Amino acid sequence: xxxxxxxxxxxxxxxxxxxxxxxxxxxxxxxxxxxxxxxxxxxxxxxxxxxxxxxxxxxxxxxxxxxxxxxxxxxxxxxxxxxxxxxxxxxxxxxxxxxxxxxxxxxxxxxxxxxxxxxxxxxxxxxxxxxxxxxxxx
Amino acid sequence: xxxxxxxxxxxxxxxxxxxxxxxxxxxxxxxxxxxxxxxxxxxxxxxxxxxxxxxxxxxxxxxxxxxxxxxxxxxxxxxxxxxxxxxxxxxxxxxxxxxxxxxxxxxxxxxxxxxxxxxxxxxxxxxxxxxxxxxxxxxxxxxxxxxxxxxxxxxxxxxxxxxxxxxxxxxxxxxxxxxxxxxxxxxxxxxxxxxxxxxxxxxxxxxxxxxxxxxxxxxxxxxxxxxxxxxxxxxxxxxxxxxxxxxxxxxxxxxxxxxxxxxxxxxxxxxxx
Numbered sequence: 001x002x003x004x005x006x007x008x009x010x011x012x013x014x015x016x017x018x019x020x021x022x023x024x025x026x027x028x029x030x031x032x033x034x035x036x037x038x039x040x041x042x043x044x045x046x047x048x049x050x051x052x053x054x055x056x057x058x059x060x061x062x063x064x065x066x067x068x069x070x071x072x073x074x075x076x077x078x079x080x081x082x083x084x085x086x087x088x089x090x091x092x093x094x095x096x097x098x099x100x101x102x103x104x105x106x107x108x109x110x111x112x113x114x115x116x117x118x119x120x121x122x123x124x125x126x127x128x129x130x131x132x133x134x135x136x137x138x
Numbered sequence: 139x140x141x142x143x144x145x146x147x148x149x150x151x152x153x154x155x156x157x158x159x160x161x162x163x164x165x166x167x168x169x170x171x172x173x174x175x176x177x178x179x180x181x182x183x184x185x186x187x188x189x190x191x192x193x194x195x196x197x198x199x200x201x202x203x204x205x206x207x208x209x210x211x212x213x214x215x216x217x218x219x220x221x222x223x224x225x226x227x228x229x230x231x232x233x234x235x236x237x238x239x240x241x242x243x244x245x246x247x248x249x250x251x252x253x254x255x256x257x258x259x260x261x262x263x264x265x266x267x268x269x270x271x272x273x274x275x276x277x278x279x280x281x282x283x284x285x286x287x288x289x290x291x292x293x294x295x296x297x298x299x300x301x302x303x304x305x306x307x308x309x310x311x312x313x314x315x316x317x318x319x320x321x322x323x324x325x326x327x328x329x330x331x332x333x334x335x336x337x338x339x340x341x342x343x344x345x346x347x348x349x350x351x352x353x354x355x356x357x358x359x360x361x362x363x364x365x366x367x368x369x370x371x372x373x374x375x376x377x378x379x380x381x382x383x384x385x386x387x388x389x390x391x392x393x394x395x396x397x398x399x400x401x402x403x404x405x406x407x408x409x410x411x
Binding site: 028053059115117 | 339
């Protein structure tokens with residue numbers, strides 16, 4: 001009997017948690033909202049890019065991303081948090097680029113992938129606006 | 139998650155015959171990145187308050203106390219494969235058993251325990267609002283502990299095990315479940331276990347969990363332990379975890395007396411690179 005009581009408590013805890021969380025996890029933001037957020041991060045800044053990355057759900061995700069992205073020559077590890085920041089709610093990895101350096105977006109993509117996450121596309125300031133860009137196929 | 143999805147999830151979680159929770163370094167969650175590695179030290183204190191046989195208490199107040207340090211390491215080749223090693227060291231173990239005349243006899247143990255090496259194979263999935271993984275972990279137990287004590291915390295026998303796990307996390311919550319079994323050299327019985335961990339990301343660097351473990355063996359032992367745990371990311375490299383588990387059900391084997399009705403406390407610090 002004890003065990004059934006206990007399993008009921010577990011089930012109740014789980015259901016309560018779901019109810020408290022509104023029954024659904026934080027919903028995926030729309031592409032428009034994500035672009036808006038990327039614009040806030042990047043507007044007027046040619047030395048940062050923002051990468052939409054699936055799987056970003058906690059700040060611990062940044063550990064592996066920082067480890068791999070700081071190996072890239074063009075990443076400015078003196079800016080942001082050792083060169084990167086996360087905008088978890090919009091699933092964006094913000095990467096700081098060294099002043100005057102040319103970045104290779106595919107290398108950023110590979111660094112994020114090696115950290116265990118799935119980069120989809122990225123945003124950058126092109127001098128007039130922030131726009132979405134696709135990684136080049138290899 | 140709607141009710142239908144939840145029922146399917148629960149069925150998948152429990153279906154794989156039965157279970158074995160298999161806590162893995164570092165803190166069950168890292169490193170996920172290619173070339174990542176780390177180690178952790180866990181200090182564990184176990185106290186069991188009665189000597190039982192089956193469900194019955196045969197000697198109330200005959201206690202068992204075990205203090206161990208666990209040194210554990212991990213290397214991640216890429217997100218799909220990692221290697222872990224877990225080596226326990228019994229700092230002090232003391233138990234009170236019934237002597238031939240019914241008197242209290244104290245037995246002790248100390249020293250290195252048995253090494254567990256595992257090869258967790260993981261299939262991660264990354265969604266826009268959720269991330270998680272499926273895990274299949276073959277494991278072996280390598281006997282390193284000495285076998286000349288009356289009391290052996292570790293059995294000193296070879297063993298092989300397999301565990302199957304699923305975990306997923308969102309911005310707010312975390313769920314992990316695993317099931318598995320161990321088969322040992324004779325005369326040690328095969329063991330089965332199942333775990334369910336529910337977590338809430340209280341802060342961006344802190345997770346509060348409620349963890350439950352079920353375990354049983356071929357000699358009709360059955361334990362249900364559960365309790366809270368706290369994970370704290372101090373910084374990128376340093377991670378801290380404390381947990382407490384209480385035996386809500388502790389049925390020991392009916393063929394001989396063993397200790398039950400216990401509590402286990404552990405505190406650990408881990409480092410990842």
